[in-house]
Amino acid sequence: MTVTSNDNTSARTFKHLSPYERGRMQALLQEKHSLRYIARQLNRHPSTISRELKRGTVTQLRSDLTSYQAYFPETGQTMYLKRRSACKPKYKLAEVEAFLQFAQTKMLKDKWSPDTVVGVYKNHPKHHGQAYVSTKTLYNYIDRRFLPVRNIDLALKVRRKGKSHIQRKNKRILGDSIEQRPKDVEQRDEFGHWEIDTVSGKRSNDHALLTLVERKTRHMLLLQLPDKTSQSVCQCLNSLQERFGNLFPQIVKSITADNGSEFADLAVRLAQWGSKAYFSHPYSAWERGTNERHNGLIRRFIPKARSIRAVSPATLQRVQAWCNQLPRKILGYKTPQECFEKELLMIQ
Template sequence: MPTTSPFHSLTQSDKNRLTQLITTGLSVRAAAHRIGCNYKHALNFAHHHKLITPTQPPVLPTGAADALITAIKSGASIHAAAMMVGISPSMGYRIASRAGLHTRLTRRQQHIRATARRIDFLYLRLAGIPRAQVCTTLAIEPRQGRDFEKGLTKTRGQRRRFIPTGPDAATYNRLMDALIETCDVIEQGRRAIPALPEGVNPYKPVSSRYLSVSQRAVIADMYREGATKAAIARAVGVHPSTIGRELSRNRTPHGPYRAEGAQLKAAARRLRPKTSKILSNRRLYDYVVEGLRRQWSPQQISGRIRLDFPDDEEMRISHETIYDAFYLDAKGRLKDLGLALPTGRKKRRPRGRPRGGGGIRRFVDEMVLIDDRPDEVAERVMPGHWEGDLILGKNNASAVITLVERVSRFVVLGHLPARHDSVEVTRVLKELVGGIDELIFSSITWDQGSEMAGHKAFSMATDVPVYFCHPGSPWERGTNENTNGRLRRNLPKSSDLSVYSSMDLEMIANIHNNTPRKALGWRTPAEVMAQALADVGSITD
């Protein structure tokens, strides 16, 4: 009986056209698609008639197998060991399987192992360890760690709820419930429908601004029928984003959206009072208290926490939440600790218009106005340009020199124990400039106060030019004005500033130089100044 050809379905005309197309450079798959024949039959025909060159198996580098096995035995994963040796992960798995270092698991075994791995993750998270640190310990990618924390798994490009398998399934469910209660990490839509207190009517209309139970019934019916969010929004009379939030926040724990359960969740969310976030998270509470003790403002704490905990979503707080902890007695307890805000006020006050003022003062020596200052100073391109002023004490009898660098906001304070006339101010300024790297001191911008009457002598002695603002224009040296406002927390108005020694002023400057600033991306002035000195030093070398 004749043997059937492996490409028996091809006609002679198909064979001729395949030969013509493949010899002209077209791939076998593209040629088979063009003439409409079976790809495998076309591939067999091309191999049989040697129209294509068979793919050669990859050549294993000399010693790669031994190096791979050694790396795996030392604790590296098969994937990581293959990348270290320089072979593909699939080849690494084949070598490890032949060496008895890898056993291919069934789908159920893989799911059981995944459940055990998630249990290890949950135990560490419930112990209070940050998610980023847990991911590093268990060699988990940050994105996968967020899925573990939310109880999700990625299958076919979509994230779905992870269903545990095996004897540890009950343990996994118990730990996930505990994580929901302690860390509040589960999405709102996946939380269980709450039990409302006695006497609360969840179906009572509240306002036309909120969805009613009848509107939610329309949403549930149309969503079940497969209508788009835009179509549902038109039918209900709301914005499509409202429908999106409603479906994500108020669905049932198992996925479907039902009107009754959504109404109960919305009613429970409106219940007051609620526990403030700062009081429900001990780690966050301790961080805020420590920042306030270091004289950081609420906004500085809110911004800096993102740098200190970049991968921990629990360590996030708004500056308004911190303010509420002070000003709203029902929500906070921070005032009980004896802490104070930067301004020291007991209540918030509305912003008023700045008060004008300032007279015109002229010096014997000709002044160089800010109009003639180089453009690089205004653009804050190069470090080394400073702004200066005096902070006056009670009855203007004492003063402190403040110098702030425009790029880094680095602060230097000058001690004026007795007088603060032009002679004394010039002397102290010379000492301050001499104590700072000359590469990082290029100019000073000052107002037209009488204390700078000796500006020409100062510039001749230090080779540092002094630029003057226009009369009554403090905003032209706004960095220094802002810094003086911050320094008033440690050098209060109507106080005797002569009692502060040079060491006291240095400690106060250190507090402000190690405080994160929003303008610096929540880095500290000391960090930015250190980087500037390193950059300038590398350029001069």
């Protein structure tokens, strides 16, 4: 077997010298080997060895006070770490002061998420050419307390929970299954398809909230119910039909609900107005994810411990307006209200 002194294993491009390589370099230098020989042994470019030699070489004194120069791997490593620390990107707080003021106001006062703040700021013509940071960097600034915003002020960051799987007996289906819903509804290509749900109150005899969310525009309607009965839901739908008038079949083409008893008459009532009702599979809230997401937004203002009976109509209108005026990333940072009004203009 032929043995060669040259190492044919290629090193990774731009990999920095390790402390081991610096120690080996010192040993080869003490044996009076040339720089090119050392470069071959370490599988490095001669220029890399030359630069390292300059970094780690220091002047020493002998006992007779004469000076000499020698390479020390510890000195080379220390100089390397010092220069690497200087290469780290600097925080550009001064450059983005206007953006940080905007972010602080929107997150604390308007309850926007960091991603919404960044998306709206960079897409608004008013801020064109102004400096800002990415969503990831804004989260880092919050963690490092560069802003008076804390993680507890961010609605979703501190409430992530694992999913629990509980097997239950299926409820009966109240009408056409969600599997029969047209593909255009699934893809959100067509306007006029809604999801419906109820938000329970503090106690069993408390009022409830009825939420309707249009799938394409994410526009939400928030209505108060005296109780969670089918009769109360139908009364709300009657009011909605009177509000939209002859345009109701175009604005509300279908509604997807769960199999709660409060929606027992939903299919029959919508059929009278030329609309359709679809029902998700039992215990499959994810099939109405848009509605569930908006219920979470509502809970920011009306937590479970609060009685819905005590919530005034003005408060409900304020919560509905906030949700509909919140810019959404999925809408290109437009608001649901903007998108909904645009769709209404196309059918009137």
